[in-house]
Amino acid sequence: MTTDKLYIQPLTTVSGPQAVEGDAVRLAGGMVYAREFAVIVRREGAVVSREVVTADGIEAALARLPAELGAEAEMQWSNLRMAHPPMQLGDRTVRLDQPQVMGILNVTPDSFSDGGKFMDDPEAMRSHAAAMHEAGAAIIDIGGESTRPGAKAVWEGEEIERVRPAVEQCVAMGAVVSVDTRRPAVMEAALDAGAHIINDVSALRYDPRSLELAASVDAPVILMHAPGTGEDLHADGDYDAVLFDVFDMLREVRDRAVAGGVARERIVLDPGIGFGKAVSDNLALLNGLALFHALGQPLLLGASRKRMIGALSNEAPAHERIGGSLALAQVGMDAGVQLLRVHDVFETVQARNVWRGMRDAALTDFGGLVD
CATH class of the missing domain: 3.20.20.20 (Dihydropteroate synthase-like)
Structure with a gap:
């Protein structure tokens, strides 16, 4: 059985969320704000789908993924916004x-x-x-x-x-x-x-x-x-x-x-x-x-x-x-x-x-x- 693998890759950053009317997220709780993301699915080493969206469009893009990737998608999106404690x-x-x-x-x-x-x-x-x-x-x-x-x-x-x-x-x-x-x-x-x-x-x-x-x-x-x-x-x-x-x-x-x-x-x-x-x-x-x-x-x-x-x-x-x-x-x-x-x-x-x-x-x- 083929197992697809998912990757949510931040592509672009901005100086702050106010520069793009809030359409950006704080990356890993640090001082960098990411705006565009590639939602990528790979199968047997080859990329089979790739969609680029802004932060505002990420939820819709994740909803379009195969159901079996849903939990992984939510986990990765949460991880990208995770603030790490000291x-x-x-x-x-x-x-x-x-x-x-x-x-x-x-x-x-x-x-x-x-x-x-x-x-x-x-x-x-x-x-x-x-x-x-x-x-x-x-x-x-x-x-x-x-x-x-x-x-x-x-x-x-x-x-x-x-x-x-x-x-x-x-x-x-x-x-x-x-x-x-x-x-x-x-x-x-x-x-x-x-x-x-x-x-x-x-x-x-x-x-x-x-x-x-x-x-x-x-x-x-x-x-x-x-x-x-x-x-x-x-x-x-x-x-x-x-x-x-x-x-x-x-x-x-x-x-x-x-x-x-x-x-x-x-x-x-x-x-x-x-x-x-x-x-x-x-x-x-x-x-x-x-x-x-x-x-x-x-x-x-x-x-x-x-x-x-x-x-x-x-x-x-x-x-x-x-x-x-x-x-x-x-x-x-x-x-x-x-x-x-x-x-x-x-x-x-x-x-x-x-x-x-x-x-x-x-x-x-x-x-x-x-x-």
């Missing part, structure tokens, strides 16, 4: 009604962005973490294993030795900390050291014990899309339509986590830019980011200094990709993404603050309206 992390609160910046702290010898300088020099690591925290990073994301293509696997004991001191240092300075790992022993050690969030690039699939651990704690869990299931997360990146295929897989890993005991309100989703994806795949995902709000979870975008920026800018090396990283951060903000995982915190926070000021001003700007 994350309460110890005595710190991270609001999700505006973009927040997550600073990257790699304590690995082979990081593509910093060459391992923060693993061998504890003072440099502490200074860099403090600078990100002071610059406005809401979260510091600490990783002890490189997940770039071709990187060697790390023994979990060694990963713990790299991660735990960094977590302790960041927690001591008052930072909210996430641990970027796919190994349950590392997750547990980091949480015991004071980390607040689990960030798993394998979406709790690398080790079955990860799901058990995530279900047993109160920490939020970030589930990222990667096509590979073993050591190589970049393997098997073959897509019929990457935007819809990644949406489907993120729904699957979310539902698997919920079935395994992880509270749905603790799940954040990440489309996995650069993981098993060609430049064209990444661009398709970035252009369609707003679709993922239909899953009803907060979203994280990790595109900072990724290889695609070099591919689009004369193969600029990682440390010369700040401009491209800021451009992609703005793409994420314009799509209503709640968390931006970046290397260049000061610059991204500044860009976010200017973007937020523009959004605030737009809501009170009635100069274009007729009395």
Whole structure:
């Protein structure tokens, strides 16, 4: 029996609902207002229907769908308008009604962005973490294993030795900390050291014990899309339509986590830019980011200094990709993404603050309206 799949994709945004006489909705409770939506039905990998409507016409469009898609349609439309509550992390609160910046702290010898300088020099690591925290990073994301293509696997004991001191240092300075790992022993050690969030690039699939651990704690869990299931997360990146295929897989890993005991309100989703994806795949995902709000979870975008920026800018090396990283951060903000995982915190926070000021001003700007 053929099962149709539905996608409600926000297509256009406006400065505020008053600009279009109320014909727009607040996307995911943030600072972005969506006006036009594509209601898409896919069957066996192929799009069989697509209707574009404004917010005022969405109910009629959903009513025209096959009856078996009715519940899913109502769920996705509700999800798109869902306001996500703040994350309460110890005595710190991270609001999700505006973009927040997550600073990257790699304590690995082979990081593509910093060459391992923060693993061998504890003072440099502490200074860099403090600078990100002071610059406005809401979260510091600490990783002890490189997940770039071709990187060697790390023994979990060694990963713990790299991660735990960094977590302790960041927690001591008052930072909210996430641990970027796919190994349950590392997750547990980091949480015991004071980390607040689990960030798993394998979406709790690398080790079955990860799901058990995530279900047993109160920490939020970030589930990222990667096509590979073993050591190589970049393997098997073959897509019929990457935007819809990644949406489907993120729904699957979310539902698997919920079935395994992880509270749905603790799940954040990440489309996995650069993981098993060609430049064209990444661009398709970035252009369609707003679709993922239909899953009803907060979203994280990790595109900072990724290889695609070099591919689009004369193969600029990682440390010369700040401009491209800021451009992609703005793409994420314009799509209503709640968390931006970046290397260049000061610059991204500044860009976010200017973007937020523009959004605030737009809501009170009635100069274009007729009395």
